Amino acid sequence: MSARESPLLRKIATVLSLSEAERAFVRDLEKSRRPVSARTDLVKQGERYDRVGILQAGWAIRYKTLSDGRRHVINFLLPGDVFGVFLQLFEIPDHSIAMLTDGTLATFETPQLVEAFRDHPRVAAAFTWFAAREESIIAERATSLGRRTALERMAHIVLELYRRLEAVELAGNGSFELPVTQEILADTLGLSLVHANRTLRKLREIGLVDIEGKTILLQNIRALKVVADFDDLFLYIRKMPESVQQQFIEASG
Amino acid sequence: MSARESPLLRKIATVLSLSEAERAFVRDLEKSRRPVSARTDLVKQGERYDRVGILQAGWAIRYKTLSDGRRHVINFLLPGDVFGVFLQLFEIPDHSIAMLTDGTLATFETPQLVEAFRDHPRVAAAFTWFAAREESIIAERATSLGRRTALERMAHIVLELYRRLEAVELAGNGSFELPVTQEILADTLGLSLVHANRTLRKLREIGLVDIEGKTILLQNIRALKVVADFDDLFLYIRKMPESVQQQFIEASG
DNA sequence: CTGCCTTCATAACAAATGTTAAAGAGCCGG
DNA sequence: CCGGCTCTTTAACATTTGTTATGAAGGCAG
Numbered sequence: 001m002s003a004r005e006s007p008l009l010r011k012i013a014t015v016l017s018l019s020e021a022e023r024a025f026v027r028d029l030e031k032s033r034r035p036v037s038a039r040t041d042l043v044k045q046g047e048r049y050d051r052v053g054i055l056q057a058g059w060a061i062r063y064k065t066l067s068d069g070r071r072h073v074i075n076f077l078l079p080g081d082v083f084g085v086f087l088q089l090f091e092i093p094d095h096s097i098a099m100l101t102d103g104t105l106a107t108f109e110t111p112q113l114v115e116a117f118r119d120h121p122r123v124a125a126a127f128t129w130f131a132a133r134e135e136s137i138i139a140e141r142a143t144s145l146g147r148r149t150a151l152e153r154m155a156h157i158v159l160e161l162y163r164r165l166e167a168v169e170l171a172g173n174g175s176f177e178l179p180v181t182q183e184i185l186a187d188t189l190g191l192s193l194v195h196a197n198r199t200l201r202k203l204r205e206i207g208l209v210d211i212e213g214k215t216i217l218l219q220n221i222r223a224l225k226v227v228a229d230f231d232d233l234f235l236y237i238r239k240m241p242e243s244v245q246q247q248f249i250e251a252s253g
Numbered sequence: 254m255s256a257r258e259s260p261l262l263r264k265i266a267t268v269l270s271l272s273e274a275e276r277a278f279v280r281d282l283e284k285s286r287r288p289v290s291a292r293t294d295l296v297k298q299g300e301r302y303d304r305v306g307i308l309q310a311g312w313a314i315r316y317k318t319l320s321d322g323r324r325h326v327i328n329f330l331l332p333g334d335v336f337g338v339f340l341q342l343f344e345i346p347d348h349s350i351a352m353l354t355d356g357t358l359a360t361f362e363t364p365q366l367v368e369a370f371r372d373h374p375r376v377a378a379a380f381t382w383f384a385a386r387e388e389s390i391i392a393e394r395a396t397s398l399g400r401r402t403a404l405e406r407m408a409h410i411v412l413e414l415y416r417r418l419e420a421v422e423l424a425g426n427g428s429f430e431l432p433v434t435q436e437i438l439a440d441t442l443g444l445s446l447v448h449a450n451r452t453l454r455k456l457r458e459i460g461l462v463d464i465e466g467k468t469i470l471l472q473n474i475r476a477l478k479v480v481a482d483f484d485d486l487f488l489y490i491r492k493m494p495e496s497v498q499q500q501f502i503e504a505s506g
Numbered sequence: 507c508t509g510c511c512t513t514c515a516t517a518a519c520a521a522a523t524g525t526t527a528a529a530g531a532g533c534c535g536g
Numbered sequence: 537c538c539g540g541c542t543c544t545t546t547a548a549c550a551t552t553t554g555t556t557a558t559g560a561a562g563g564c565a566g
Contacts, residue, residue: 046486064396066482072396086385089378089497094389094487110500117504125342132339135388136347142391143317143325145398146443150523181543190399192524197545213532229319233299234347244342247363251370253506403553434513445554450515466562 006030007080007168008054012126014167016240025120030054030106036099043087043097050091051107052084058103059179063187064095073188075138076161076180079103080168085131088113101179121248125240128248133236140234145190148228150199153189156228158209162218163235174218178211259283260333260421261307265379267420269493278373283307283359289352296340296350303344304360305337311356312432316440317348326441328391329414329433332356333421338384341366354432374501378493381501386489393487398443401481403452406442409481411462415471416488428470 005013009026012018018026033056036042042060043049060077074095077083087093088110117124137160144153161178165171186196203209208224210217218224258266262279265271271279286309289295295313296302313330327348330336340346341363370377390413397406414431418424439449456462461477463470471477 062392064392066396066400068482070400072399074392074395086388088500089382089385089493090389090489091494091497092486094484094489095392114500114504118506129342132342135339135391136343138388138391138395139315139317139327139348142327142395142398143319145395146325146440147319147323182545183543187399193544194525194546195523198523201545229321231347233345236343236347240342241344244344247341247367251367252504253371435515436513446514447516447555448553451553454515 006054006056007078007170008056008082010168011080011130012123014237014239015126015129016122016245018122018126022120022123025116025123029108029112029116030056032108033104033106035102036105037102038099040099041096042099042105043083043093043095045093045096047093048091049084049087049093051109052082052088052113053097054106054108055079055081055083056104056106059100060097060103061100061184061188062095062097071187072190073184075134075141076100076164076188078161078164078168079170082127082130085113085127100184118252121252122245124252125245125248129236129240136234136236141188150189150191150195151202152228153191154185154196154199154203155208155224156230157185157189158203158216158218159221159224159228159230159232160235162221163232163237167237174221175215177214178216179214259307259309260331260423261309261335263421264333264383265376267490267492268379268382269375269498271375271379275373275376278369278376282361282365282369283309285361286357286359288355289358290355291352293352294349295352295358296336296346296348298346298349300346301344302337302340302346304362305335305341305366306350307359307361308332308334308336309357309359312353313350313356314353314437314441315348315350324440325443326437328387328394329353329417329441331414331417331421332423335380335383338366338380353437371505374505375498377505378498378501382489382493389487389489394441403442403444403448404455405481406444407438407449407452407456408461408477409483410438410442411456411469411471412474412477412481412483412485413488415474416485416490420490427472427474428468430467431464431469432467 008030009023042053045064055077057079062074062077063071064074065071077097083097116127144156148156162171162176165176170176182196182200183193186193189196191199204211208220208227210219261283262276295306298317308330310332315327315330316324317327318324330350336350369380397409401409415424415429418429423429435449435453436446439446442449444452457464461473461480463472477483
């Protein structure tokens with residue numbers, strides 16, 4: 001796997017090994033790259049959407065807005081993340097997706113998704129794996145929102161992002177770029193802006209993280225894990241069993 | 254559709270129309286019915302699981318436990334709900350599933366799931382739809398946990414359960430059986446038991462619901478919707494577009 | 507029928523988190 | 537380099553929610 005592979009291909013490589021032909025197919029799905037600027041809505045709650053997107057660079061959020069303006073960030077989309085596979089089914093999304101930073105986006109159309117599932121079962125397997133993982137990430141966050149304290153939630157999401165970014169080689173040595181305002185963090189963790197700030201300060205005071213500009217440094221990952229009660233099982237960062245890959249091949253007939 | 258169809262077939266009928274042959278295939282998936290009693294764990298966090306389950310009767314919960322015992326209920330499983338489609342991929346579940354009441358369970362094995370995707374694309378489409386919907390339900394709940402007050406959350410879940418039970422003909426005329434302790438509700442809504450109780454009392458005091466034993470009566474659905482800021486889009490209780498069904502048929506080759 | 511055991515209900519008090527306000531830091535365009 | 541943004545930080549205070557404790561109600565096993 002070359003260092004210049006797309007983030008999606010890097011991410012897929014952590015889960016299963018594609019043939020060169022399969023990689024070429026994925027590259028083809030990604031070939032429509034275009035720049036998108038911060039604050040652009042890629043998908044709008046309630047408005048028909050019929051493409052699949054692959055984020056190449058930059059961060060985005062999936063979010064919902066209540067009618068009085070309160071916002072909840074469902075999840076972060078990082079480079080290599082795919083969106084819209086399920087939206088294809090529903091056509092009308094129940095949430096929005098917005099760029100947080102400037103970035104690069106590739107999109108492809110439904111027929112190509114169908115083609116993937118018919119002709120490239122291992123690519124389909126990877127897409128399905130990531131869609132399933134998306135759910136487990138959201139479920140873990142719901143657990144944080146329901147049962148972790150503010151400090152625990154903050155520690156948890158820092159670790160989650162670190163692990164996810166590692167897979168696309170955007171994190172290492174305990175640090176990564178976090179191009180996210182505290183307001184976004186607050187809307188993700190179910191906190192007020194002020195309390196998100198307090199919580200971050202506390203994480204710094206007790207020596208678990210250090211923040212310099214947009215860079216966050218995890219100073220004590222072990223302690224962070226204890227505070228967050230972090231178990232990375234929900235991220236499913238491991239190889240897909242051969243038997244499961246085989247099932248996709250059989251299912252595609 | 255006869256009144257004696259399984260809840261799953263009733264639920265599927267709200268989304269798409271199956272042929273008699275397809276219904277027969279689903280009935281075959283469900284034929285292994287067996288009774289399960291309350292508190293039985295159907296799936297255990299961290300322990301390999303390799304079947305697909307279809308709940309025929311009774312309620313269950315998907316939940317996670319933190320290492321100090323705090324519990325979060327991710328979602329309710331109601332009659333007609335399917336679990337384990339994604340667990341097939343991961344093999345090791347990151348959450349548990351437990352029966353809340355006595356009930357009836359059918360399970361089938363991976364090869365039959367593969368067969369569904371290869372030979373019965375419209376059945377596969379329905380399964381995929383429900384799996385995707387599961388995610389949107391969890392995302393909506395995360396939104397509640399993050400940004401709705403206790404009262405709003407309680408109103409919201411009551412409406413959600415009402416709409417989901419309607420689809421399997423277990424709710425109507427504004428009321429349904431809610432075989433759930435307040436502790437379970439608390440663990441679902443991220444509240445303490447005491448506060449869940451307070452919140453329920455308030456919902457009664459302001460005349461939005463009435464509770465008699467295990468039966469809940471929604472006295473003012475319109476007001477409940479306003480309080481909860483409830484928009485049922487996330488439940489996707491409508492017909493799957495023909496074009497999407499067609500894509501499953503094409504994908505199965 | 508009786509006596510657990512679970513569930514519900516409520517009160518008093520504690521703690522976590524939200525709100526409002528204000529000021530400083532950092533960045534960008536003119 | 538200035539002015540106006542957005543973002544961060546902090547303080548003081550308000551509110552929601554959690555905790556602990558206790559009793560009542562209801563169902564079930566003996």
